Amino acid sequence: MISGTAYGVALNDREQLAGLGEALNHAPYGKPPVAPILYVKPRNCFAAAGSAVALPDDIAEVAVGATIAIERTAAGPHLARLAIDLFAPHASFYRPAIAERCRDGFLPVGPATAVPDALSTIEIVTAINGAERHRWSFARLVRSPDTLARDIADFMTLAPGDILLCGIAGDAPVARAGDRIEITATGFAPLSVTLVAEQAR
């Protein structure tokens, strides 16, 4: 499904960054971020469209980070996939959120398709159990997909097969075991998964 590394970008939502306000100037941060804040979603997270994602018993609610991933290719233009960055909500961005973000199945991704023309202002809608719960636009991104690509290339190279999740809304809705999640955006097939309680150990 994904042959390379999946990278995400934290605090790339202008509204979320504004909401943190003065806190960014105090410990443990000291100052607002300068470069893109990247994280990795490792391969155990990858899940196909339609998957049943098991919610571990220590995570009652997951944030549903509906976004678009840009995929590098060896030749030809980049591709795009709808993606859901699932994570345990966390208030601190000081240390890498491995236990929060890297659970099995916590990155459902849809099939690759052409990058939409209006990527920088695309709207992504999240429905949970059939009801719209969240809607956001890439116009909210601190760094647009093009700017991200340029600023990341300053210190590392994305290889063919790597994907980059362009950002997560700070107000991403939460979901629980039993919920059906569907995200949609113009130009993509809807991406849906269900959350199930992990089998008792």
Add this chain to the structure above:
Amino acid sequence: MKHVRLIHAGREQWGVVTADEQAIALADGTSVGWGDITLLPPVTPGATIFALGLNYADHSVELGFKPPSQPLVFLKGHNGFVAHNGVSPKPRDADQMHPECELVAVIGRTAKRVSAADALDHVAGYTIACDYAVREFLENYYRPNLRVKNRDALTPLGPWVVDAADVGDPQALALTTTVNGATVQSGSTRDMVFPVAELIAWLSSFMTLSPGDMILTGTPHGVHFVSEDDAVICEVERVGRLAHRVGLKP
């Protein structure tokens, strides 16, 4: 046995270094000399790369931190890897680039919720990483941030993966780094805050580890900034000796 990843006859493959270390046995039964291959970093495509911060108490103190109460794990891509005898380019806009010699555990079988007591049964072997940090780019967001720890070609890896059985106790190995022959790091894996078995137990308590995944287990005391053309050698007892040269980013 020592397993190397290489290019020979136009094809990527794995080989096994012969006992006298003079040749490499290939899967097709033939044997080739070192001059007939290009060595690659011994990594499985797609593998998850875990790395540890502050996993040696003396290095934590050196950086002004208390040793952590749970493992400080971060993840890396594959863009950083460079093979034995490769070149690691120093950025032009930074001078605080320091080598970090690390024991790397390579997962050999799927691990989910394994106990520390059983954890080492899930290790296929060990290799060596020199996981550079470039301190000018430190920011306090998901620290250590990728701009510090995931730069292109700043993670020499290899030269090979040694079978776990040939290494024995992973917590009794000397590690050293030399720069132009002078020792800048000298430690022992016995001083890890979280030993290999506990790292595997902790990670597998909440995620599944798969064959080929690698854990870069952290580095001991000794922060030394390198310069262009420095010759750097990281050595881990019973595993091997990983050499590279410092270049300059174009």
